Amino acid sequence: xxxxxxxVYEYQKELRDLCLLTCSxxxxxxxxxxxxxxxxNHLICPxxxxxxxxxxxxxxxIEIIKQFSCEKLNNLTVEEDFILGMMLGYGKNQQxxxxxxxxxxxx
Numbered sequence: 001x002x003x004x005x006x007x008v009y010e011y012q013k014e015l016r017d018l019c020l021l022t023c024s025x026x027x028x029x030x031x032x033x034x035x036x037x038x039x040x041n042h043l044i045c046p047x048x049x050x051x052x053x054x055x056x057x058x059x060x061x062i063e064i065i066k067q068f069s070c071e072k073l074n075n076l077t078v079e080e081d082f083i084l085g086m087m088l089g090y091g092k093n094q095q096x097x098x099x100x101x102x103x104x105x106x107x
Contacts, residue, residue, distance in 0.1 A: 001027060001030070003021060003023075004021050004023070004027070004031060004034075004054075007019040007021060007056075008034070008035075008038070008040070008056075011040065011056065011057055012038075015089075016057065016088070016089050017057050017058045017061050017087055017089070018055065018056075018057035018058065018061040018062075018065075018087040018088055018089075019054075019055070019056050019057055019088070020053060020054070020055055020088055021053070021054045021056075022047070022051060022052070022053050022054075023051065023052060023054065024050060024051060024052075025046065025050045025051060025052045026050070027052075028044060028052055028054075031044075031054055032044065035056055040056050040057070041056060041057065041058070041059045041062045042054060042055060042056035042057075042062065043055045043056075043062050043065055043066065045071045047072075053073070057087075061087045064083065064087065065084070068080045068084075078099060078102045078103050078106065081098070081099070081102065082095055082098070082099040085098065
């Protein structure tokens with residue numbers, strides 16, 4: 001839960017537009033309650049092995065994620081993967097290189 005609280009802090013300080021936490025589903029209710037109490041938009045996606053992906057942040061970012069083609073992150077299109085990386089605040093140059101590398105494998 002330390003990582004969750006750190007991400008909430010960073011979001012509230014506007015250091016991040018979108019946060020992603022992968023954790024055990026045993027924390028789901030506690031996380032949901034905390035995000036609801038703080039009026040933070042979120043989306044929780046169940047994974048295999050009793051885990052969840054918790055996305056939270058700006059409403060626009062959550063809406064974009066809802067429009068992605070699938071819930072499994074490893075099945076995102078190259079474009080969706082790029083958009084997600086940018087919203088999560090990953091390094092721009094790293095994202096550019098990752099996009100080009102993935103795109104060249106498709107062609």
